[in-house]
Amino acid sequence: MPPRRWVLLIERLRRQHRIDQLLAQHVAELAAAGHVPARPRAIVAALRQGRLSAFVASAHGMAVGLLCWSARDGRGAVQLLLAAPPDRELVAGALLEAAVPALANAGARQIVHPLRQAEPEPFRRAFARAGFAEVRVEKLTHERPAAVPVPAVPDGYCLADWQESYADEVAGIFQMLPRDPSDAILWPDLATPAGALDLVRTLAGEASFVATLDFRSLQDFGSLLPIVGYVLAQRCRDGSGRIGELGVAPAHQGRGLGKALLTAAMHALARAGAASVWLTVLASNAPAAGLYASLGFRPTDEQSVFLWPG
C-alpha cells in the first residue's frame, strides 16, 4: 500500500475546529515534565473574547497544531504554540510561517515568545528557521542567604536603606546602564523614563538598598548625596526572597559595590524570613553571572525567549 500523504492545512482558527484534545495533551505533557501548564479554559476564553487570534494546523480533519498570538502598540507575542507529534518541527514551522506575516500586518515590529514545552528541541529549530533569535534566561537560587559573609562596603561609599524619594534617581541610573539589546524587547518599560520609574517602584521592597558616595566626598557634590548603585529586592508570596534588579553606575563598577549591595539585600531578606533568595539573569550577562556564581547562587531553572527579528 502506498504511504498515506500527510497534508497539513494552516488556516485561521474557526468555531468548528476541535482543539480540546490538543490542549489537553499539551497540559498533560507539561505537567509530566514538571512545568506549570497554561490553563486551557483561560486560553479558550481569550480566543472567544477576541483577546487572542489563532491559526490552527490540521491534518486529515484533526487539529495537530495551534498558534495563539496578539499584537498591541507595535509589540507582538506568540502566546501559545502547540504541535502534536510525530513531526512537531514541521507543524510548528508551518504555523510560524503563517503567523509572522499576520503579526507584522497587525503592526508588530517585534515578536516575543517564551518557550514552554516539554520537548523543546523541535520548537527551537522551527523558531530558528522562522528568523527568531534565542535568548537564554537563567533562574539562580541561593539556599542559605544568611550564611554568605558580609563584605566591607568599599572605601568612599556607604549603603542606605531604600526610601521612596530615591526612585527618580535610581530610575535614571537604571536607564543609563548599558544593557543587552534583548533587555529592551523583554522589558519594554525600560524604553521610557516613566516606564523605568514605574518598574523601579514595582521592584523596590523591604530589602532594597542604594549605594551612595561617602559623606566625606560630599563637598564635591554640594548637599546632594549622589546614588551610584542600587539593589531592589522583595519577599514573594511563597515566602522566598527575590532580587528584582541590581545595578552600579559604570564609573563605580569593579570596586566591590555590586557584591556589597547584593549581600546586604540577601541578609535583609533572610532577616525578613526568606529561606532562599532567587533572581533571573540573561545567560549572556557575564559580569552579573560571575558575581552571582561567586556568592554561591546556583541555576535552578532555565527559560528561553525567542525574539523576532533575530
Ligand SMILES: CC(C)(COP(=O)(O)OP(=O)(O)OC[C@H]1O[C@@H](n2cnc3c(N)ncnc32)[C@H](O)[C@@H]1OP(=O)(O)O)[C@@H](O)C(=O)NCCC(=O)NCCS
Ligand atoms: C553586575 C554589576 C551590578 C556588578 O557590579 P560591580 O560593582 O561592578 O561588581 P563588584 O565589583 O562587586 O564585583 C563582584 C564580582 O562580580 C564579578 N564581576 C564583576 N565584574 C565582572 C566582569 N566585568 N566580568 C566578570 N565578572 C565580573 C566578579 O566575580 C567579582 O568578584 P571579584 O572582584 O572578587 O572577582 C554591574 O556590572 C552592573 O551594574 N551591570 C549592569 C546592570 C546589570 O547587568 N545588572 C544585573 C541584572 S541581573
